[in-house]
Amino acid sequence: MPDSPPKPPEDGPPGGKTRREGGVATEERQKTKRPERFKVLLFNDDYTPMEFVVALLEQLFKKGPAEATQLMLQIHKAGKGIAGVYVLEVAETKVATVHRMAEERGYPLRAGVESE
Ligand code: TYC
Secondary structure: OOOOOOOOOOOOOOOEEEEEEOOEEEEEEOOOOOOOEEEEEEEOOOOOOHHHHHHHHHHOOOOOHHHHHHHHHHHHHHOEEEEEEEEHHHHHHHHHHHHHHHHHOOOOOEEEEEEO
């Protein structure tokens, strides 16, 4: 059996980066942190029309018609419900859009962000 060529030194687990400085290998573990997620809550009120909430759940939160209707009714009965879960910046933009769309029509619909 011929000698196999010398193997390169072990670099450690994938995701790690090996830096060599002056002959010393320094392991930098790459932290692949999942970004924190936030719930967008919709709150019930007595004045916003059901059809408006359903349309908003379809357009802004990408629900199908059946799911949007069920979710609107759940919020109507329970007082609040989760419209979607997003990274913080997206969640805050959704809340601002809900408030803008509702205010444009004079409805008091409120939304908020809550840590998952
Ligand atoms: N309660 C409202 C009505 O009876 C409907 C509604 C549902 C309003 C969900 C807000 O987040 C809401 N017209």
